[in-house]
Amino acid sequence: MTFEYAPAPESRSIVDIKAKYGHFIDGKFVTGKNHFPTINPATEEVLSQIALGGASDVDKAVAAAQKAYTKTWSKLSGKERGKYLYRIARILQERAREFAVLETLDNGKPIRETRDIDIPLVAAHFFYHAGWADKLDYAGLGKSPQPHGVAGQIIPWNFPLLMLAWKIAPALATGNTVVLKPAETTSLTALLFAQVCQEAELPDGVVNIVTGDGTTGSAIVNHPGIHKIAFTGSTEVGKRIARAIAGTEKKATLELGGKGANVVFDDAPIDEAVEGIVNGIFFNQGHVCCAGSRLILQEGIADEFIEKLKVRMAKIRIGDPLDKNTDLGAINSREQLLKIQELAGVGDLEGAQRWSPACTLSDKGFWFAPTIFTGVTQAHRIAREEIFGPVLSILTFRTPQEAIEKANNTPFGLSAGVWSEKGSRILWATQQLRAGVVWANTFNKFDSASPFGGYKESGWGREGGKHGLSAYLKEGK
């Protein structure tokens, strides 16, 4: 006898999507000139038309942010700023389900994740930073550290609202005002957040949201009225931004790509490690900059481990992101799907062995089965380049030193994982791994109190925790 799951779709009646959106500037929604469609990547249904922000929209947004900075926000006490953030956190909690459904529709990630991870973390991030607003003297940056002014913030499509929270909450808590551009394919929750700002009676111009594509982002980066850039996205674009601001006084934090290594020693708790590896690479369809996309297995347990991993992968439920039982949702866009397909194809060509569990993928929308490659060497492109999809490259090692060398053999340095039952070995490995976040016997955990960010080409600076505040403040006396 087999048990089947009945469909358990979350209702989408809770969301109200307008046919067309403009920008949110100076506390008001303003109409855009040109628009482009935003679709549900699970069905290719057009959800709405999003405004394509141009230089003049960015100008207006920066002017509004500058005015709000000098006239209201920088004059407000930390205590009052904090209260606005607390308000926003509470409204986000109240409207959490609405945000979760909207995020799933626009992004394609499973409702289980938006409901249980993304949106709760968003509210927590505002709540956490609200408390900092009147305690900045204790942030380790001297007495009365000062904000930069207007922050230009550009965020990716993999965690749309969460990345917005990571950007806006610390900026506002420290007294900066904001011009934020959501990713081209995932603007809807940012625009709903704009409504939350109105509902919270946040002063006009403190938060401005300009939607658009790379040209809009570039207009923000190059705008002379911006004092600080915060970007999350690809290493390639991060480098472009670093060059663009080289001759300016603009500060920047960059959260970029990764090729996280998950190192499993032969004394690891195998079943827990299998679960952790699955979470490390298949969480959010692998659209995670800190994904554990390289599994580095100790040779003696490799065969057993891979067999168990395959058994576990066969249980992954891929399908309707709105279904509460879905584990793996849709790939966010056709463009991203093509990129994943291309790199996986390179894995085949370079001689690695591909395996995926049997699963039916819908004809509509963008889908990619959970995939592992065995027989991968360090020279393979699938071991070096970020795939940003549900594709795991498996390598093996004999000695602990070899594991560390393989793990660190990458220009990235965002995340790493280590699995072992031996405490001293874990602490040794976490010391040796060159990454900004190291998960030991766990993976892909996030918290507003926990700094996040990378070494080397994974970026500049940290977000979250005490460390994240320094990105938005000039040192005090």
Added chain:
Amino acid sequence: MATTPKKPVARLEVKKTYKLYINGAFPRSESGRVYEVLTSKGVSVANPSLASRKDLRDAVVAARAAQSGWAKATAYNRGQILYRIAEMLEGRADQIANEISLATGVTSKKAHDEVLTAIDRWVWYAGWSDKLSAAFGATNPVSGPYYNFTIPEPQGVIAVAPAESFLAFIDAIAPAIVSGNTVVALVPGSAAIAAMTFAEVLATSDLPAGVINILTGSHDELAPWAASHMDIDGFDISGITKKKRADLKVAGAENLKRIHHFEGTPSPTRIYAFMEAKTVWHPIGV
């Protein structure tokens, strides 16, 4: 060249050959080039080595090889070595002050003060080695059964291009190495004289070979190569004029080098600028 006395003197002074300091040794520039440092009156002081791009590469190789060992030394040990540098420098204070005075034309009193300040800077930075985790680390109260902590770690190999003064040179290298980074210093012009005598201080301070490497010569020639070098993690460009910083930053973007410049009094921020915060999670349970 100033004219040399024709008549033999009672005892001819034995002059020092100023070379480079790479991997704990004193090689000449592979290029064979030197440049002349003159007093304000035009008298020749010395002919320091004019370091080349190849010397820079050699210095980076030495710095990279020394880095993990230096970072692995205990903070107490690193602190003692920095303090030892202060001790050794104290013994050479007169010599270095004399060289500063000769090469830059400042009064002997001023030169002395500069060296004494430099000695005290080493003492100050020495004390930071085992306080960085307290100042820049944290245990983070995450919402779940996890132990979560953040510690600062050195970035790796840092190039420094200080302004043309002995103190500026010390102010750039001390904060870079105290955390466990290794350094390639690009010392410009007349600052080469005191810097190379200071290398003798380093050579007798138990500082492992390769932790500080000193190249003398021209920023215009060496800084662009340092900015684009893919095995340099950070670059302190405090001695580079504002106009020339942008090009270095553009070149440094290729490996997202951490490029900073500093003004004013020494600060732990200058140490932390060349460190990375690492956050570690582990479950709590029975």
